[in-house]
Amino acid sequence: MKLSVPIRIAFNVVVAAAALWAATSKRLYDIAVFNVLVSMGLTAVIVLHLRLKPSWSDAAGVAAGAGTLALIDFKLLHYNFNAFALLSFLGLASLVALAIRAAWSRGEESARMRLAFTFAFLSLSVDAAAVLFHALTSKLNPRVLDLYLYSFDASLRVQLSFLMGQAYATWHRFGDAGMFVYIGLPVVLAMVAAGRLLHGSKAAIPAMAAFLVTAPIGVIFYNLFPALGPTYIFGSRFPWNPLTINEAGRLRLEPILVAGYRNAMPSLHIAWVLLAWWFSRGLSVWERSIAMAFVVFTAFATLGSGEHYFIDLVVGFPFALFVYGLCAFPLGWRQERKAALGLGLGLTLGWFAALRVGVKLFWLSPILPWFACLVTVASVLILQQWLEQASETNALLEGAREPAVAVSVS
Helix, strand or coil: CCCCHHHHHHHHHHHHHHHHHHHHHHHHHHHHHHHHHHHHHHHHHHHHHHHCCCCCCHHHHHHHHHHHHHHHHHHHCCCCHHHHHHHHHHHHHHHHHHHHHHCCCCCHHHHHHHHHHHHHHHHHHHHHHHHHHHHHHHHHHHHHHHHHHHCCCCCCCCCCHHHHHHHHHCHHHHHHHHHHHEEEHHHHHHHHHHHHCCCHHHHHHHHHHEEEEEEEHHHHHHHCCCCCHHHHHHHCCCCCCCHHHHHHCCCCCCCCCCCCCCCCCCCHHHHHHHHHHHHHHCCCHHHHHHHHHHHHHHHHHHHHHHCCCCHHHHHEEEEEEHHHHHCCCCHHCCCHHHHHHHHHHHHHHHHHHHHHCCCHHHCCCHHHHHHHHHHHHHHHHHHHHHHHHHHHHHHHHHHHHHHHHHHHCC
């Protein structure tokens, strides 16, 4: 859709004014300083922008815009200097630059930049709404089901979240690397989205849609199985003083009143990095390597930080498959997509039911919980490969048809 010049100018003015308001708002400034996830979300905009348009002019424009915002905040408004604030200024300047590119570029680049700006804007909007949704989930679910998750983890006869927490507490650089990757999640999502956009605007839509809908859909599941993570339940006992296996086996399972965000089950961080890895297929070796590194270190960080139980990560696999199938729009309602949707949703809800009413059955033998986890992960990876192959075949067929259409029209 071609926009008139006045509309393009108005669009750019509105985006620039919004960025200036955000940068000078004391409340938003404090949020950016104290909530590193917000700063990482804005940093991801820089990655998205400069990956799509790696030009010195764009980089200089972003630096100049960020410098202007820093001058206003630090010199005129006298806000305290903070490095995360600088990252946020760079991200806001990149968002304005994307808006300018989206408005004034032509051809395929215009479509690419419009999608990039839309993705960046919606991602930031989802991040901003997350606090409200978490608060609502906590209000709707005053009691949490952590004891059921802890009991399952202990039925494995090895308490992985506590062991990883001990590793993080012992090897600080290992822990720092894991947490850097954990909070840097928006960056890898932006990298993969940009890589897919460079392969064609149409090819990027499923990936960007999957990254965006994961959080809203995840909130629904948080309400179905509210849980916090072991660090909130055990407090100062985490990670050095878990219950013994015998004590955990005799644990009375019931919902308990504990304060905190109900965002443990399933692990959305694992779902996001899995989606990033799956959608990085066909990108460069270094992009694939970064995506895989995020998968590995995010798994470590989710456990080591005490934010998740091991079973949260396992259930994150079928949840990711459900989102992956949901966003496989080009396939229509082919068998592969239906299978991915059915298996992903079925396994996710099946685990919820098993953990809620049948977790004691897993204590009969450690083989049972380990086998259930292995079957879950393996079946998800097999179905994902099947759906991915169907998507690649469909893309090749569509690509083969396009030249024929062009010839017939001419």
